[in-house]
Amino acid sequence: MPLHPDQNSHQNRHQNRHQPLRLPAPAKLNLFLRILGRRADGYHELQTLFQLLDYGDTLEFELRDHEALSLEAPGLDVPERDNLVYRAAQLLQRAADTAKGAHIRLHKKLPAGGGIGGGSSDAATALLGLNHLWGCGLSIEQLAQLGRELGADVPVFIAGHTALAEGAGERLIPVKTPPRHFLVLAPDCHVSTAAVFGHPRLTRDSGAITLAHLRDRVLDGEWLHSHAGNDCEPLVEQLYPEIKKARQWLQQFAPAQLTGTGACVFAAFASESEARTVFQQRPQGWRGFIAAGVNTSPAHAALAKLTGPHRA
Ligand SMILES: C[C@](O)(CO)[C@H](O)COP(=O)(O)OP(=O)(O)OC[C@H]1O[C@@H](n2ccc(N)nc2=O)[C@H](O)[C@@H]1O
Ligand SMILES: Nc1ncnc2c1ncn2[C@@H]1O[C@H](COP(=O)(O)OP(=O)(O)OP(=O)(O)O)[C@@H](O)[C@H]1O
Numbered sequence: 001m002p003l004h005p006d007q008n009s010h011q012n013r014h015q016n017r018h019q020p021l022r023l024p025a026p027a028k029l030n031l032f033l034r035i036l037g038r039r040a041d042g043y044h045e046l047q048t049l050f051q052l053l054d055y056g057d058t059l060e061f062e063l064r065d066h067e068a069l070s071l072e073a074p075g076l077d078v079p080e081r082d083n084l085v086y087r088a089a090q091l092l093q094r095a096a097d098t099a100k101g102a103h104i105r106l107h108k109k110l111p112a113g114g115g116i117g118g119g120s121s122d123a124a125t126a127l128l129g130l131n132h133l134w135g136c137g138l139s140i141e142q143l144a145q146l147g148r149e150l151g152a153d154v155p156v157f158i159a160g161h162t163a164l165a166e167g168a169g170e171r172l173i174p175v176k177t178p179p180r181h182f183l184v185l186a187p188d189c190h191v192s193t194a195a196v197f198g199h200p201r202l203t204r205d206s207g208a209i210t211l212a213h214l215r216d217r218v219l220d221g222e223w224l225h226s227h228a229g230n231d232c233e234p235l236v237e238q239l240y241p242e243i244k245k246a247r248q249w250l251q252q253f254a255p256a257q258l259t260g261t262g263a264c265v266f267a268a269f270a271s272e273s274e275a276r277t278v279f280q281q282r283p284q285g286w287r288g289f290i291a292a293g294v295n296t297s298p299a300h301a302a303l304a305k306l307t308g309p310h311r312a
Pocket of ligand 2: 193261
């Protein structure tokens with residue numbers, strides 16, 4: 001006899017507990033990035049618009065009933081214990097005082113040091129996924145606080161919404177951006193965020209814009225479609241001519257700019273086919289991807305299917 005729909009979904013959830021939990025770790029773009037100044041703790045005050053994408057890495061979690069943690073991350077040249085996924089898992093184990101462990105597989109698609117938040121998003125998905133798997137019950141706010149210890153970009157991925165940000169990325173205001181497709185080019189170089197922020201020639205004196213003003217502009221597709229600006233771009237392009245070359249190539253087709261501290265550059269298009277047509281014309285050997293902008297993180301969408309929309 002067929003099960004009642006509720007019983008059916010309950011049974012599915014039960015079965016899923018025995019399969020590895022698989023969650024996405026989406027990339028972000030900084031649609032604009034203004035540096036307002038340097039704080040006493042060395043971090044910089046920023047104003048930025050984090051646009052989440054429907055493209056990224058994937059993490060798979062297998063529950064272990066003892067404290068051991070292990071990580072497989074094929075193709076990523078980072079020692080296990082330095083990987084932000086491993087560090088996130090350790091941090092949560094301690095904060096939640098759990099005796100449970102996990103084996104985690106990280107499938108990397110996002111280039112490291114690309115300014116698209118790959119490592120930060122992996123860390124956020126690890127915190128969200130393990131909080132669920134271990135039944136820790138930490139709130140989104142508690143997880144974001146933990147995430148801040150791992151990197152300035154982690155909280156936006158924990159919050160899980162395209163957002164305006166202030167401070168070092170921790171004061172977030174969720175916003176909705178118009179649906180667009182992004183062509184992201186990943187020049188073959190690795191930019192150190194710390195080196196860019198520590199550079200004497202970095203411009204750090206942009207005036208603050210009120211958030212209300214920014215929020216109005218975010219909803220204005222015309223403004224978003226124009227060059228919104230990134231204060232890191234002039235310096236990064238001086239240091240890495242290959243990044244300038246990639247942005248100038250893209251600029252022939254649409255306004256193009258740097259994301260974060262680079263190395264990736266991007267441009268927005270109204271449709272996926274327009275983005276693809278440009279992507280197909282790129283010089284041989286240039287890497288990149290096409291992704292849709294999303295207002296809700298795919299990691300949260302996947303978790304909501306397992307737990308309901310309001311629980312982590
Ligand atoms: C530039 C952005 O990508 C914009 O989204 C982020 O603010 C960088 O975030 P992230 O990669 O998570 O950066 P973190 O790992 O926290 O910081 C790396 C280093 O960059 C510098 N840093 C970072 C963020 C910030 N607001 N001010 C800084 O001065 C600090 O020297 C820090 O040691
Ligand atoms: N899971 C991970 N994925 C990628 N890099 C990682 C990871 N864990 C640790 N790292 C280290 O972090 C460094 C920065 O990687 P990441 O991809 O987060 O940079 P990014 O794209 O510049 O980030 P952001 O946009 O947040 O500044 C890498 O060079 C690598 O040494």
